Amino acid sequence: MHRVLLACLTLLCLPLMAQAQDETPPSAPAPLQAILQDHQALVAKPSRRTIGAVLEALVASGLPEVPGFLNRYAEKEVWQREADGLFFYAEERGDAYALTDIDSGEVVAEVPSEGLSNIKPNGGVRREIGAALVQFQLSDPDITRRRDALDAISRNPDPSQLEALTASIEGEADATLRTRKERLANYLTARFGETSEARISAIRAMSDDLSVEGRAVLNQILATRFTAAETLPEDANIARVMTSGAGIDRDVAYAALVEADLAPPLVEAAEVRAALEGNIIGGRVGGIPLGQLGTSEARARAYAALAAAGTVPQLVTDADIDAALAANVFFDTYEEADPAITEAAAETLASVQTRVGVGQTIDLTMDAVSLASIYFLAAIGLAITFGVMGVINMAHGEFIMMGAYTGYVVQLFVPDYTLSLIVALPLAFAVTFAAGVAMERLVIRWLYHRPLETLLATFGISIALQQLAKNIFGTQARPLTSPGWLDGAWVINDVIQIAYIRIAIFVLALLFLGLLLFILKKTRLGLEVRAVTQNPRMASSMGINPDRINMLTFGLGSGIAGIAGVAIGLYAKVTSEMGADYIVQSFMTVVVGGVGNVWGTLAGATLIGFLQKGIEFFNPSNTLAAQTYMILFIILFIQFRPKGIVALKGRAAGD
Template sequence: MKILLLALCFALSFGHLATAQTTPVQDVLQSQRALIEKSSRRSIGPAIDALVASGLPQMQTVFEVWQAKEMWQRKADGLFFAATKNADGTFTLLDFEDRGEVGTAASTDLKQLKPNSGVRAMIATALVQFQLSDPDPAKRADALNSIARDPEVALLAPLRGSIAGETDEDILARKTRLERLMTMAYDNDIPSRVAAITEMSGDLGVDFRATLNPILSTTRVVAQTQPDANIAQEVNVGSDTLTRADAYALLVAAGDAPVEITVDARDATLEAQIDGGRIAGFPVAQLSTENARDKVYDALVERGLAAPRVTQADIAASLASYRFFDVYAEPSQVVTNAAEAAVSASQTRVAISQVADLGLDALSLASIYFLAAIGLAITFGVMGVINMAHGEFIMMGAYTGYVVQQFVPNHTASILIAVPLAFAVTFAAGVALERLVVRWLYHRPLETLLATFGVSIALQQLAKNIFGTQARPLTSPPWLDGAWAINDVVSISYIRIAIFVLAFLFLALFLFIMKLTRLGLETRAVTQNPKMAASMGINPDRVNMLTFGLGSGIAGIAGVAIGLFAKVTSEMGSDYIVQSFMTVVVGGVGNIWGTLAGAAMIGGFQKGVEFLNPSNTLAAQTYMIIFIIIFIQFRPRGIIALKGRAAGD
């Protein structure tokens, strides 16, 4: 009876093993069993190729399990399984066919396959081919990222095959672009490569230019006649790209000319031959001149103790016997010609895009300067008050935004609250400054300058006492993160766009106040003729107070905007006070359109200097001040000067 039971168990077990062995996945794995067991980077390639060539969709699971070191081999029959460890130390075996459980086994009955890093890299390459058509879009995107990082010719065909069935538009665009790039680099068909290059000619993508660079890479070769290769150019000795010394060094490296004996090499040889205070019979004490050393060295050459010196005549003769060429690494001239044309078109578009990007940067900087100067245009341009504390009002607005964010964690809500609150705080501070200090110093510009300068120092110290000397963060809302990328060259951050829009809104607000409100009418009247305005029932003191407060309030809002991308410190106002004064003076005192024009001129000039001299950030400030000094010699009243009676004041 026991014998029958054992026979039955053996039969069932054998039947199970036979079933497992006859599954398509196991058949392929068993056919490559020896290589898989060895798992050597040098020998595993054919096994991986065989698994891929099987076309079985389950091979993706095999590769994933194998790469994760979770594939096990049963010692009894050599079959491969995925396995999960149980609480009692045994392993549940999972079949690769349908991931179903096929039994359990003790750890002693199994062998874990642990591929090294080299084998795992090869598995990853094979796995990419399956992931390109995976139902999960994230896995398809990861596969594209993997190919882009490490493209291989073997991946071109699977990539092409996956394009037809792609349903995601973004992934389809990425696949199509990557296929074009890989076609340029790896396709064996020359017309296909040329067509891909021509199709993408002028593209601004960094990946496109990076693909063309290896195609257009050259190696400098030396030959007596023109080599049978794809020649980029013949290089003349003595040109900027090939000096005589470099050319002769190439000959020496190629073994076509003897090594030139330098002065140091000559002296080292002489020192090595010193014997009893003499070299080749010559006293060392007499070798104080170059000619004497050359003579002794030649004596060593005659005795066979030193290598012959190479004369300039020898060098000239050697150089005259050889020609120098830059040879493309790409053997096809048709391909390199297409690549050259594509690179030229790309460079033209890159240059145009760089100009556009520089223009956006200049416009962005101009909007920042305008936003910082618009309040000063009111207090200095309209009222004629030199307010050196204007920068500190900007600083107060930025700190107001920081304080609001400490109580309102939602960054969008905090900014919406901070903008009007900063206006209110700095408006009140401006009114207090005008009532307590400035009102007593009208028409006394030097005293006003000194007084407001003292106030600015006091405000800076007060900010240090309250907030400390470390920079404080003013975090922008999430919808202002990132940048608007027009292409791979032209981009502008959303914060800069927001500041530009804010500057435009304040320009419109200022024009509305000055042209269509009673305060604007009274301000213009007081500016042009205070006595006549007073006789018409206008209170000049009240108008001056409100105007000064308005300019200070706008500076506070500018501080919130500037604090979103600049450091918020007690000294941040001093970074903008000089530019603000220059903007108002260059544009034209008392004219808002002049302030706008001045901001555009200064922002454009500064960005232009930075573009031409990017390594020196201080050069832009220096050249800008020199430019303004020269500019005001020819237009002392600015770009747009006031006309009429106010201009004469």
């Protein structure tokens, strides 16, 4: 009975429940979906002009889902369901699409493609989306995205980025990125600050910034526009006033007058011809028969007649041009209207350019010293052998190559680059010392005082050694890797920097300079070498064996070349022909500095290093021209000082 009564009551209540359900309002859309629905038409059919309103609303919402949505929106992964206008992420699954809610990220349905439309923003819209994403990426946990955001700001600075960039500085954990954010915020303030005081303060703060980016900001503030007018405007921020022929070309000045409607345009010869052809009436033009128009004077009269009648524009004569130029003024106006800002920018830029010039001079000097140290290492062995023995060793470059390959082989067996370098230096000396002694014993000793035969013989040995290296190592360049502590560069500022490997080569050159001076000045071998160098006959009469000294000296010079090869191979390519890149410079260094003298070699290397870098600075795009100018200079130098900068004394007595 009770069950029957309960069933009856239930049946009676069903209509009421259905009515209540019908009257329940639909649930409100999630926050991100709600914003998109408010701008539904703009989201569905975006353009570069209209997308701004959508992006402003999304950014202002502060929703954590916004960055992900913007990324997928730009990647054309957003779809709209036509039935209700809602937006989803869609993924193709067979014949259907899985729809993902843009707020929750959950798959809510699988539907056929009918009734779905893919939103495809064009390139302009995607750029606007990328600019909006920058504000989120500035505080992204991924350092790569933060770095990309700063790159995007650098490429396209905008006043709207300043607030977000400034807000992200406090929470930046990476010191390098924090410094860059502070610098970019200062750049944006300098260009787009709300007050003149803020902008001027930011501009003054850039006086220590020598970067190209900083100078670009100052130049943008100082951007000018060339203008012609009847008088100088009182409200313009004028950069400079020019006159025709002094600061501005005459034709350019008149073209500016024409553009400003202050003078009639010039009539070109082709226009004159077309005007005459278009105004032939009854066999005449301007009252002149066609048969008389064979000269330029007649054509000018005909055109003048047409111009007097108002048919064609008047010709502009040189006198008209001069009068127009004299009656008007020409000037550059700053695009920035505030004179205080442009004055601060000009003063700051002048200070920065002065410091950049000093920095470039220092940087060029450091590069020249580094190059001189390389040439010194490459040439010192040749200077010793050439000076003591008078042997023109064309295979000296191949001893440099042998040293570099020795370092490469050592690294094959010793993977620790620091340890391999420690092993390679003495081993390269030993290998090339032995090769030099063998060459002197087998070939050179039979050719003393026969320079032409010596040159040909050593040139043949050079070719043979190159071919041997190709047979063993192949023609491909081999790596000689420097230790990790030699990677990178010593950066003093944005202008002055030098690679650590070049510093190491410079230190190595100093060590060898000291070592050679010690050997030549403080050891018996050095005493005997100096004696043979100055007077071999007298040295022989004093019990010194010139033959033995020649052998050891040649071996020593070859060994030093091997060490130079290891040093050079750390930053240059290691190939069978690498010695040819340094043999010419080595001979020039020896000849210019003074044959057989350590100090002369140092002086010659310094002169050639500075000369080459100086020529490259003035002609950076043509290295061949730099080499040519350098050789011409050295030829002239030898004409005035044939024995070099530091000439030996007493050698002629033994010849």
